[in-house]
Structures are given as structure tokens and as C-alpha cells.
Amino acid sequence: MEEIYTHVANLGFPIAVSIYLLIRIEGKLEKLSASINELTKAIVSLK
Template sequence: MEEIYTGIANLGFPIVLSIYLLVRIEGKLNQLTESIYELAQTIGNIK
């Protein structure tokens, strides 16, 4: 039974951490994409 807990601890934590980081990075990438689009529009309006 202890082997099962060890297996879950060794595999479960990295999986949960990876999913958490991917979700956070996705949000940051969306914000970055929007900012770049707005910057391109602003530069286009200056010309």
C-alpha cells in the first residue's frame, strides 16, 4: 500500500505542477498576443 502512495507522490505532483504552469503560461501568452496586436495597430495609426 505504501508503494502506491509513493507512486502517486512521485507521478501526481509533477503532473499537477505541469498542468498548473501550462494554464498560467497560456494566460500570459494570450495577454502578450493582445498587447502585440494593440502595438501594431498603434504603430499603424502613427504612419
């Protein structure tokens, strides 16, 4: 039983942190993509 707790502690925590960070980064990437698209449109309108 203690072995199971050790595996959960060693694997569960890094998995949870990875999922949390991926979710946070996904939102920021979407905002960055939108900003790049707006910048592209602004550059095209200047030409």
C-alpha cells in the first residue's frame, strides 16, 4: 500500500503541475495568436 502512495506522489504531482501549466499557457498562446493576426492586418493596411 505504501508503494502505491509513493508512485502517486512521484507521478501524480508532476502530472498535475504539467496539466495546470498547459492550461495556463494555452490561453496565453491564443491571445498571442490573435495579437499577431491583428498586427498582420495593420501591416497589410499600411502597404
